[in-house]
Amino acid sequence: MSVFVLFALTVLPLIFTPGPDMLFILSQVMGKDAKAGMMATLGVCCGYLVHSILVALGIAAIIISFPVLFETIRWLGIAYLLYLAFNLLKSVFSKKALNIEKKTSANPIKKGFFTALLNPKGMLIYFAILPQFIDKSANTVSQGLILSFIFISLIFVVYCSLSILFSKISQKTQMDERKQKWVDGTSGGLLALAASWLIIN
16 A cells, blocks of 8 residues: 555544634634635645645744743634634624625635644644654655645545535525524634634643
C-alpha cells in the first residue's frame, strides 16, 4: 500500500472527529446554505496551509518549544471563538426584530481562516502524524508538501460534503423570527462548544 494512501486513511477519521473546525463550519451552515459552509471551509483550508508552511520553514518547532507562545496562540483561538459565539447569542436575547435573510454570513472565509490558524492543535497534527510517513532518506520537503496537500484536500472534501448535507437538513424548515433565534442560539452554542473543546484538550 502506498504511504500516501496509508496517510489518508490515518487522518480521515481525525477529520471526521468533531472539533473546533467542524463545529465552526456547521455553525456557518445553520439557517443559511451550503455556500456559507463551503466558503468557511475554504478559509479553514487556508489556515491549515499556513500551518503547513510554518512547519516546512521550521517556525512551528520554535512555537511549540516555547510553551508561553503556544499557550498564547491557543487562548487567542479560544477568545476568537467565544467572540463569534457571543455575537450570535446576543441576537437571541435581543428584543429588536430580526431581519430574516437567507444569505451568506459576513466574511466566512476570514472567520474560517482565523479559526484554523489560531488552533495550535492543527500544528500538533503536522508534528505528530506527518513525520511518521516521511522517508528521511528522500526529499523530506516535497514529501511534507504532498502529505499536507492530501490532508488539506481531504478536509475540503469532507467539510464541503457535510455543508451540503447539513444545509439540506436545515433548509427543510421555513425560517421565521423564532426559528432564526433558535438557529443563532444553536450556532453560538456550537462555537462555545468548540472553544470549550480547545480549553479542555
